Amino acid sequence: MSRLRLLMVADTLAGGGAERVILDLVNASLSRDDVDIVLAVSQKAGPLKDAFPKSMKIYEYGAFRAAHNAFANARALRKICTAERIDAIVSHMTTVNKAMLRAKLIAPALPPVFIVEHTEIARQIFDIPSAWKRRTRPIEFRLLYPRAAGIMTVSQGIGEELKRFCEINPRLFTTILNPVDRKRGQGAAVSPVQAGPKGRVVISVGRLDGVKNFKALLRAFAQTVAAREHRDDRLVILGEGYQRERLVAQAQKLGIAGQFHLPGFSDDIFAHLAAADLFVSTSLYEGLGNATLEAIAAGIPCISTVTAGSQELAQHITALQLVAQGDDAGLAEAITTQLAEDRLKVSAADQAFIESLTPDRVLARYLEFIETKRKGRDE
The missing domain is CATH 3.40.50.2000 (Glycogen Phosphorylase B;)
Structure with missing residues (x-):
């Protein structure tokens, strides 16, 4: 059986919830024979930088939040994905998700991009001091998020917000709760x-x-x-x-x-x-x-x-x-x-x-969703 090779992308190795989720998924992957995970971050810094397994490949390729970095991001991702024979990209958190989807728009040959949304979208859209950003951010979501191969939300409420505010096809979604490593x-x-x-x-x-x-x-x-x-x-x-x-x-x-x-x-x-x-x-x-x-x-x-x-x-x-x-x-x-x-x-x-939320069980749900969507694209 061929092993699925995933590139997980985060911002830094800070100690927040999304970074801990990635760490739990990486650790769970070590005992499986059906998946390999490679990590890419904008900056290899943060409290969790030494928590990942020593054998873990972690690429660092600079800041990618701003839209004007899209071409540089696309080049960096293409280089990593080619070197590591990546089958799918899995990104975490809104700013990273948008950066990966911009790169995919520029370089369509990149592997399919799956995004994990950890944050309530309505707050990101409406709790912004800038009136300009409040008007333009929904447009940005509507242009980018439907380009994902699949969207995993950590709660149903986030998925409902995406469907309501960003007009995304519900078939792109699944809800997968975060793991707990007891x-x-x-x-x-x-x-x-x-x-x-x-x-x-x-x-x-x-x-x-x-x-x-x-x-x-x-x-x-x-x-x-x-x-x-x-x-x-x-x-x-x-x-x-x-x-x-x-x-x-x-x-x-x-x-x-x-x-x-x-x-x-x-x-x-x-x-x-x-x-x-x-x-x-x-x-x-x-x-x-x-x-x-x-x-x-x-x-x-x-x-x-x-x-x-x-x-x-x-x-x-x-x-x-x-x-x-x-x-x-x-x-x-x-x-x-x-x-x-x-x-x-x-x-x-x-x-x-x-x-029911052990890292291995949650990782299995990730893999099942990714494989289902990949097969659907191939058919």
Whole structure:
């Protein structure tokens, strides 16, 4: 049986959800005899740059986000695909997807391009300060995305947005949820953050930026501290970003600086999750929510603001409670209620759902979709 050779393309090797998905898929491919994965990035930099297998081929070919780099991208891709005998290109994240599709438009002889969309499209179209970009971005999606050989979205909500705003044929789509590598959580060390005698640990994960809306989490946690009438609870946010100093200042203003911890970026998220009692996501938008899946895998219940991703996961996970965007009081009440429970736990059914998302099973879904579309093009 011939091995399918895939070129996976990302921006950098940052520690975000899309990059972790690629890492999980690459690791899963090592035990299979039907696929080889080669990686291409604009820049071989980021917290995950040393996490990939040493045998992994990683090409670096410069920035490709801007449209004026399309010809250079096409030349670089053609060189890589020829050298590696690539059968299909799989790109991740919107800017990379558009870059790959521009290159395919310029060089039609490139292998078929499959794109993975991790982000809510409506937010990308309408939550832009520039009025010009708000008008032109839907046109860009409509011109480029239908040229993909297939589109994989990490939640059904993203697919529905693409169909609605970008007028793309539904037959191009499939929804494949992100993998969860539970092996990374085996033997996890205990987090250094410990609650007091009456307290519990609330945790969140993500870049310290506006999209994750951690300011709302701090406000809600302050209300929880007041409602529980002690200061033994702790709030931990894993991640780095430009809002670090703002969040520290906000915690001081709210009077919860002693209960708030920012350990920074961690590649061992499970170590912190295993020592926590409750996971909370306050994202303004989220394609799926890898950290939520990892929290369920670690055995702790979750609260999330309503996003495309959280609505997707709520269809499968009972230990996930949704709260409306902008409802700080509702979020605080949900956190307070959960922490008042004698025993916070995740059901066996939820754990079984997580088991269906092992990297090998998710990779198999990728391969099945790609092969189906490739055969359809050949017939």
